[in-house]
Amino acid sequence: MNANMTAAELTEHPAQIPQALDNPFPYGPEVEASKSAPYSSKKSALAFFLQATGANDVKELEAKSRSLQEEAYKLWPYPCIRRWSFLSTKNAEHPIYERILKLGTESNAIFLELGCFFGTDSRRLTYDGWDPSRIVGTDLRPEWFEKGYELFSDKSTCEIKFIPGDIFDSALLPTSFESGSSATIDVETLKSLNSLAPLQGHVRAMSAFSFFHLFEEQGQFELAKRVATLISPKKGSIIFGAHQGGIKKGSLSRANSHDPNATRFVHSPESWVDMWETEIFPSSRDSSVSDGSIRVKATAKLVERSGPIQPNSTSTMGWIIEVL
Numbered sequence: 001m002n003a004n005m006t007a008a009e010l011t012e013h014p015a016q017i018p019q020a021l022d023n024p025f026p027y028g029p030e031v032e033a034s035k036s037a038p039y040s041s042k043k044s045a046l047a048f049f050l051q052a053t054g055a056n057d058v059k060e061l062e063a064k065s066r067s068l069q070e071e072a073y074k075l076w077p078y079p080c081i082r083r084w085s086f087l088s089t090k091n092a093e094h095p096i097y098e099r100i101l102k103l104g105t106e107s108n109a110i111f112l113e114l115g116c117f118f119g120t121d122s123r124r125l126t127y128d129g130w131d132p133s134r135i136v137g138t139d140l141r142p143e144w145f146e147k148g149y150e151l152f153s154d155k156s157t158c159e160i161k162f163i164p165g166d167i168f169d170s171a172l173l174p175t176s177f178e179s180g181s182s183a184t185i186d187v188e189t190l191k192s193l194n195s196l197a198p199l200q201g202h203v204r205a206m207s208a209f210s211f212f213h214l215f216e217e218q219g220q221f222e223l224a225k226r227v228a229t230l231i232s233p234k235k236g237s238i239i240f241g242a243h244q245g246g247i248k249k250g251s252l253s254r255a256n257s258h259d260p261n262a263t264r265f266v267h268s269p270e271s272w273v274d275m276w277e278t279e280i281f282p283s284s285r286d287s288s289v290s291d292g293s294i295r296v297k298a299t300a301k302l303v304e305r306s307g308p309i310q311p312n313s314t315s316t317m318g319w320i321i322e323v324l
């Protein structure tokens with residue numbers, strides 16, 4: 001792999017791209033453990049990063065990313081910074097991605113990225129055709145938005161709306177809402193948003209990567225309840241993502257952690273699907289309920305990343321919640 005290849009050259013030689021993505025920036029065991037993304041790395045990722053950051057070649061991208069990584073890690077030492085999370089496009093590697101792109105062709109469709117960090121996935125959506133003025137990202141820490149502007153050199157041009165706030169704070173996202181207006185939300189309203197409340201019942205597609213697993217069982221449940229208020233009731237609306245899961249629901253030892261005693265609460269694919277279909281959207285499995293409430297089909301799957309899935313430790317779980 002020639003580190004000086006440009007985006008155009010990479011597109012011409014797509015077979016070379018995965019090698020370049022495989023840890024171009026060695027940074028210790030955490031990076032080693034995360035060579036592959038939740039799903040197999042797509043060939044277009046590096047071409048996206050070169051084009052979207054304006055880097056002339058891989059070397060330039062690497063230099064810029066290294067210094068941003070240092071700065072970000074000093075701000076908040078999240079392990080995902082060491083794992084180069086901001087340099088992966090998890091949405092594009094998810095099996096539902098083509099359907100998400102198709103939803104973006106509908107007029108007025110709104111996309112929301114939860115726990116968006118630098119906003120990398122949102123920018124990838126833009127690169128793949130979503131109207132950026134109809135994409136919203138939200139995160140607890142506005143510092144990450146600034147880092148995203150630095151990485152992509154687009155502070156003055158980025159049309160994606162980033163809204164800071166704690167997802168559990170009712171000022172950002174009320175716990176409930178009266179479903180009512182199906183009126184579309186115009187771009188001017190999206191531009192001036194300072195809470196997610198106006199989006200409740202309006203989001204056509206929404207992602208949450210490496211987000212739910214930050215919280216214990218009750219927190220994941222509360223989060224799902226809140227997130228559910230955002231999705232549009234229109235057939236085919238989708239919430240999707242990936243985070244740590246396990247063969248069995250419970251507190252499991254944490255894969256890829258430096259601390260051998262670290263544990264994390266995780267759902268199994270079965271308990272995750274049950275939660276969404278029976279507790280979050282209770283009419284999903286009960287066809288006798290015809291009260292107009294949202295019905296969904298949930299799917300979830302553990303994904304092998306670095307070796308076989310271990311029964312007592314966490315592994316990546318990809319999932320989809322689709323409105324029926």
Ligand SMILES: C[S@@+](CC[C@H](N)C(=O)[O-])C[C@H]1O[C@@H](n2cnc3c(N)ncnc32)[C@H](O)[C@@H]1O
Binds near residue numbers: 115118141165210
């Ligand atoms: C592990 S990172 C994942 C980032 C990104 N989605 C990715 O996959 O690379 C989790 C993100 O969630 C954000 N976060 C943590 N707690 C939050 C909260 N209570 N409300 C909103 N965002 C939160 C963090 O600031 C961080 O950007």
